[in-house]
Amino acid sequence: MLKRPDMLSVLALVLGVGAGGTASPGLPLTIFMERADGIMRDADPLGWLTNNAPDVMVKVFVGGVEAWTSTVSAFTPVWNERLYLPGLPGRDDPGELRFEVWDIDRTSPNDLLGVSALRWADVYPNGYSGSLMLQPGERDAEKFKRGSKLQLQVRVGGEENVQPDQARRIPPMKLAHSSLSRVHLRANGLTFTCVVCGEDTPAAEKKGNVLFLHGFPYFAYYGDHDLTSTEPIFKRPQEELCALGYQTLACNQRGYSEGASPEGIQNYKYELIKSDAWAMAEAKGFDTFHLVAHDHGAVVGWWMAASKEAEGKILSYTALSIPHLVPFSQSLTDERSQQRVQSQYFTEFVTPEGPNVLYAILGLPAYFDKIDGKSGSTFQKAVWWYNGAFGKGTGSSPGILSLPPELSATEIMAEGSGAARSVFASFRSVQGGMNGEAGPLAAAEPATNPIGKVAVPTLFACGKDDALVLCDTEYTRRTREYVTAEYQELVLPECDHNPLGEGPVMFGMAQPCAEKAVTATVEAMKQLILKATSSTSRAGIILP
Incomplete structure (x- = not known):
């Protein structure tokens, strides 16, 4: 059981404030999170001497947007991190500026250590500096003693040398033993947790952009949930493409990112999930990009690659485990399949x-x-x-x-x-279907909005041992009929549902792909992207 921190030192800067104390619409808020003091176990006043330190994160909310720090394992956590909350409404009151301090647990529900809030009127336009009482969270109110303080140091304006566009370049959190970094990306009205690489590559050396889409039940990044033993599913191709000069982006998508998980089934229409992907690319400044997707992400990816929006934007497409949706749909309804x-x-x-x-x-x-x-x-x-x-x-x-x-x-x-x-x-x-009916309980439902053909260079890779989406069948081989550009199909022996080898094994049905299969997948992906990049560059020189 943990006691609330006595002090959380926060420096918040509202950028873009004019000399007259006014702000334009879309005012961004930048918060510099410093440290928290005074966390210890109620039952053990000397708990700070042990190694069983809490994993502490601070979340900030205002005006319908949010940001959060990395997780620091310490009784006196130090972040020194800048958080960026874009698009605040300037003079219009977006409501309170709320701070939540969390203990992130590995094996049990996370604990809300405490909350504090400032009214927007207390912060804008004249600034605020002072002490606020840290109140217990609603769910954990009985766990914590009262009387601790949350020290907020808030300053508004007065940073003439910092421009709003500079605030967007927030130092990301580097992942351990990796060239990847974790960032929070605001897109489509949601906040996505993402892993990126290649952001610091000089413009003259940058070859292009690659967007990755994960599927079920994988995450692009597990670290916000302290699942540090599970590698990001796209870690290897992201790192290798980054080394070749590409900027890469892989986000926990809708329903997987804490800041992008709205309630209600109506918020999981496939149009919304597809629009999220386009919005993430746009938010990252990807005018053109190569698309790599797996499982459900590949279903979205096929739809994107076959859409009118793909023209001039998607340069190549790598689909992992999922064939083109038309022959895949045929395999789902054919009685012989x-x-x-x-x-x-x-x-x-x-x-x-x-x-x-x-x-x-x-x-x-x-x-x-x-x-x-x-x-x-x-x-x-x-x-x-x-x-x-x-x-x-x-x-x-x-x-x-x-x-x-x-x-x-x-x-x-x-x-x-x-x-x-x-x-x-x-x-x-x-469900009550164990009565041996000769026919189906419910008839098949053919696709009502089948997608068209794909006109960009495409790689389809699948595992020969995949028991979920069968590989190398008469249906999967028809994928080449629905790609009008260069097409390659890669059938991988000793490989199951995930040709990249990372992430959980679904339903305990198979072992992860052999190393040689993973290597073959990543190499084929890189060759497709490099070739498509080269072709695009040549076309750019030839075409007016």
Whole structure:
């Protein structure tokens, strides 16, 4: 049990304030977070002598935007970090400036150590400096003693040598043993946690930009949840492309970033998830970029690459594990296809009770337990992506992918293969489908909004041992029919659902890809990107 910090030293600068004390719309707020003092265990006054230090993070909220520090393991955490909250409304009152101090736990729900707030009128335009009482958080009110103080040092304006555009260049948090850094990116009205590389590459040496999209149940970055044993899924290709002169961006997407996880299934329409990706690229200044995507991210990626918006923006596309959506949809509805059996979890995820039942049966992925304290809320938001792809329950969202027919538990056990069939059959049994029907419980639902062909150089890579999305089938091989530009298909032996080898093993069905398969994937990806970059450069010289 932890006591609230006696002091949290914060320096907040509101930039763009004119001499007359006025501000233009879109005023940014920059906060320099220094340190917290006085955290110790109530039950052990000498707790600060032990090594069991808390992992402390500070979150700041104002006007519908938010930012948070990195996590520091110390009883006297020191951050010296600058946080940036863009787009505040200037003179208009955005509400209070709220500070939350959190202890981030590895095996139990996070503890809100305390909160403090300033009214916007207390901060703008004349500034504020003084002490505020740190109040306990609502959920943890009984845990902490009263009377600790949160010291806020806030200064408004007076920084003539700092311009608003400079405030955007916030020193990112470097990841351990990596060239990657963690940043928070504001895009599409949300705040995404991202890992980046290559931002400091001189303009003359920069070859281009690469946007990565993760899928289910992976994260681009796990560190905000203290899951330091799990590497970012795109770490290796990001680092290697960065070394070649590319700037890379991979974000925890909608439902996976704490600052980008709205409530309600209607907020997980696939149009919104696709628009997030475009907005992240724009926010990072990617006028053109190469796109690399895996699993559900690859479903979004195919839709992006086949869209009109891709023309002149997406230079190449690497799809990992997911073939073009038209032949993939065919495999989900064809009675001859094994894929319709292996994808029964699609039909289970889109039901209202599905995620909770499957979560209870599987008891995994374990890191979702750590993130939301076994509540399943983060898991549910991740699963709502399936509703978005199939247009089930999200409102106006179109179905860009076909939904397979529901099969009974008996059919799944008879026709399925691998460990997946017992998991999916158990789920169907719980739903009441263990009565051996000859036909499906619900008919297949063909895609109502199938995507078109892709006109950029494309690489499709899949694992030969993937039991979720079958690789090297008559359906996956049809992908080349839906790419009008240069196309390469890479079938990887000794490889399952994730050709990059990082991240969790889904449903305990296979081991991660062999090193040689991962290497082959990354090398093929780099060669595609380098070749597309070269072709684009030559075209730029030739074309008027």
